Amino acid sequence: MSNLNSMSLAELKSLEKKVARAIAKFEELEKKQALVALKAQAKKLGFSLSELTGAVAKPAKQQKPRKKVPPKYANPADKSQTWTGRGRRPVWVVEALEAGRTLDDLEIKSGTPAA
Numbered sequence: 001m002s003n004l005n006s007m008s009l010a011e012l013k014s015l016e017k018k019v020a021r022a023i024a025k026f027e028e029l030e031k032k033q034a035l036v037a038l039k040a041q042a043k044k045l046g047f048s049l050s051e052l053t054g055a056v057a058k059p060a061k062q063q064k065p066r067k068k069v070p071p072k073y074a075n076p077a078d079k080s081q082t083w084t085g086r087g088r089r090p091v092w093v094v095e096a097l098e099a100g101r102t103l104d105d106l107e108i109k110s111g112t113p114a115a
Contacts, residue, residue: 073106082108 004012035049042049071082075092083090089097096106 071108073103074108076106 039049042052069084072085073083075081081092083093
């Protein structure tokens with residue numbers, strides 16, 4: 001191994017990355033070996049590893065039902081095309097904005113049915 005004091009900063013940083021990768025690989029290998037040994041010992045005693053550790057499958061999280069958001073904008077050329085103002089802008093909104101319109105121009109005014 002070369003003398004660390006004679007190495008450049010770039011060489012030291014490269015060496016540091018190599019050492020970090022080697023340590024991570026070594027730790028991962030040791031974890032795998034330990035897991036295999038634990039599973040073998042549990043099996044020898046007539047159990048599964050999950051039985052001994054009390055591990056259970058986590059139930060899937062239930063999402064709350066979302067409220068439907070009313071549309072806020074409508075395409076002047078086709079009133080059936082609407083947008084709530086959330087998420088990605090539809091193509092017709094992008095095209096209208098590029099044509100010089102504003103979002104205020106596309107906004108559904110109260111009393112004007114959208115679809």
